[in-house]
Amino acid sequence: LEKEMMRTESLASLRMESAFRGSLFAEKLNQPLQITELCFRLFIGVMFFAAGALKVGDPAKFQQVILNYHLVPHVVAAAMAVYLPWLEMICAVALVLRKCYSGALAILSGLMVIFFIGYLQAIARGIDLSCGCFGKLSEGAPPWMIISRDVVFLASMGLLWFLETKNNSTNRKDF
Amino acid sequence: MLRKTCGNIIVLGLIAFVPAIVWGFLTPRPVSWEADALKEGEVRLADVLQSGEEILWIDARSESDFNKEHIPGAILLNEDRWDDLFMQFMASGRWRPGIKIVVYCGSSGCQASHAVAERLSKKSGIPNVWVLKGGCEAWKKK
Numbered sequence: 001l002e003k004e005m006m007r008t009e010s011l012a013s014l015r016m017e018s019a020f021r022g023s024l025f026a027e028k029l030n031q032p033l034q035i036t037e038l039c040f041r042l043f044i045g046v047m048f049f050a051a052g053a054l055k056v057g058d059p060a061k062f063q064q065v066i067l068n069y070h071l072v073p074h075v076v077a078a079a080m081a082v083y084l085p086w087l088e089m090i091c092a093v094a095l096v097l098r099k100c101y102s103g104a105l106a107i108l109s110g111l112m113v114i115f116f117i118g119y120l121q122a123i124a125r126g127i128d129l130s131c132g133c134f135g136k137l138s139e140g141a142p143p144w145m146i147i148s149r150d151v152v153f154l155a156s157m158g159l160l161w162f163l164e165t166k167n168n169s170t171n172r173k174d175f
Numbered sequence: 176m177l178r179k180t181c182g183n184i185i186v187l188g189l190i191a192f193v194p195a196i197v198w199g200f201l202t203p204r205p206v207s208w209e210a211d212a213l214k215e216g217e218v219r220l221a222d223v224l225q226s227g228e229e230i231l232w233i234d235a236r237s238e239s240d241f242n243k244e245h246i247p248g249a250i251l252l253n254e255d256r257w258d259d260l261f262m263q264f265m266a267s268g269r270w271r272p273g274i275k276i277v278v279y280c281g282s283s284g285c286q287a288s289h290a291v292a293e294r295l296s297k298k299s300g301i302p303n304v305w306v307l308k309g310g311c312e313a314w315k316k317k
Contacts (some may be wrong), residue, residue, distance in 0.1 A: 030266070056198065057202075057204070058201070058204045058206055058228050059198075059202055059205065059206045060204040060206055060207070060214070060288070061204065063206045063207070064283065064285075064286065067283060068282060068283070068285065070277075074207075074208075074209070074210035075208060075210075077206075078207065078208050079204040081206050082195050082196075082198065082199040082206055083191065083192070083195040085190040086195040086198065087187070087193045087232060089191075089193075090190055090191045090194075091191075093188055094187060099184035100186055100187050101183070102176065102179060102180040102183055103179075103180055103182070103183020103184040103185075103186065103187050104183065104187055106180050106184055107184055107187060107188070115255065115275075127282075134308055152191070168176055
């Protein structure tokens with residue numbers, strides 16, 4: 001009985017040791033991914049917070065920018081001009097702090113896709129406009145610059161989605 | 176994950192509502208909820224035409240847009256080449272004290288007409304400067 005107990009104990013300690021080594025190894029493997037995720041999270045978060053902050057001070061002007069896309073009626077543009085900058089800023093903070101993370105990422109990705117399609121259709125229809133994405137800072141920016149910047153944002157968000165899906169499948173804790 | 180994401184979207188959306196509503200009332204630059212509301216310094220095309228006054232039209236768009244089409248008799252004056260164009264404007268002899276100046280750009284969404292009108296009235300001291308609501312689009316719809 002004593003021998004059996006010793007054997008069980010040694011087996012248990014072996015299992016614990018291997019599990020401990022496994023988790024350390026997994027942690028080491030995950031670290032570069034976590035750092036990459038953090039960098040992209042900060043990049044997207046800071047950009048969207050800045051974009052919201054630059055527009056929030058002048059809702060009247062942002063309303064004109066939205067109207068210039070010729071996509072929504074006047075009242076909807078008014079509501080969007082008041083609401084969207086705050087939504088961008090709050091989602092940006094949530095993204096950086098990793099609170100309500102998937103929701104923040106979904107909202108910002110959705111907004112980004114809508115802005116991008118809106119901008120492309122405006123160019124296709126020959127509407128001369130400033131994208132209004134960064135308030136006064138985006139005025140006069142050539143279309144190729146706005147499109148390239150949006151593509152970079154969309155690619156970064158795609159990467160964050162990929163990492164989030166991967167995290168969910170491995171149940172990694174938040175970084 | 177989908178359920179959690181939807182829940183998060185609702186929470187964030189509701190959180191953003193609170194400052195948006197408060198700021199909507201407090202902001203010094205509020206949005207206009209009526210489509211036909213005039214902003215400070217704007218005039219409607221119908222009012223301009225009905226007034227019967229002599230109007231000096233100023234086109235605040237780019238030179239290429241001006242060359243494509245413009246309101247008959249309009250003068251090009253934009254911020255891209257302000258110094259040259261302003262000199263030409265003053266030298267043309269079209270402006271005289273008391274004449275009503277109406278500046279326009281592409282549409283209601285562009286800001287160039289407001290910028291040029293402000294520059295004309297505040298920096299150059301020219302009185303009776305207005306901005307055409309709806310810009311060139313309003314003229315085309317006329």
